[in-house]
Amino acid sequence: MQIERFKSIDSTNKKAKEMSNAGSLPWTVVVSEIQENGYGRKGEAWYSPLGGLYFSVILPRGEINDLQTLTILTAFVVAKIIKEDFKVEPLIKLPNDVLLNGKKICGILTENIIGNEVKASVIGIGLDTNISDFPLELESIATSLEIELGKKIDNEELMQKIIMELKNQFKTISQ
């Protein structure tokens, strides 16, 4: 698995789309410690300071229905992994969010480039891991694993687990 690592980047999804257009292979991962302009659905900003986990995966060419299924399954994958690893009770807010104690902890955004057919697809995951506090306007709606658990999380290990599980899910739904 090829992983492109950045200290800071505009947006991991944006970079992954550029790389896909330039010929990068499926399952190439773009991960950054900071996103300067991280975004979610409808272009809404995703708070992306140092400490969080922000990565995007170039997906294999797929049917649009499979890509939609994968988007929804990704929320389940993230919720399952943090539930099992950290003994917490996440809630999935379909289709794209995972909540913990009523606050958003993870956002998922799939973007497709479509001409006569789907030319490229990327899935981006923003997971609030090691963020100790949020700006005032987000305090009531966002939380992090660090805030909820009172400890730091290994971002690399968590990312690898999520990607492995995504691959398994994609294999299953593409069959």
Place this chain on the structure above:
Amino acid sequence: MDFKIKIKNKEYQIGLKEERGMVMVKIGNKEFVFGSTKEDLLPNIQESSINKDCSRKEIVSSLSGIVTSLFVKDGEIIKAGQKVLILSAMKMENEIVSEGEGKIKKVMVKENQQVKEGDVLIVLE
């Protein structure tokens, strides 16, 4: 005999039958009757609506959704691969790109407009 064919994501209902040496082809609501000679056949084919459709250059939506961003306008010249709009659909953001280049005759949609699969988004000259 009835069957369906799909051209550029649009489905057409085709009916085909033969009576007294004449072949009747029904495409959607239009019916074309062909005789047994070439002279009968040629004028009918030239007038068929399928030929007209083929000469039009269009960007057609391959899925239902809402146009959340529009990047082009009437009269603009676009290149192959250029992003023309974003369609928020099926829980995903979909960048619709042009397959070819040309001048935009008319943008058929507006931001926040709901579109269905098969709807024409942009007509090119």
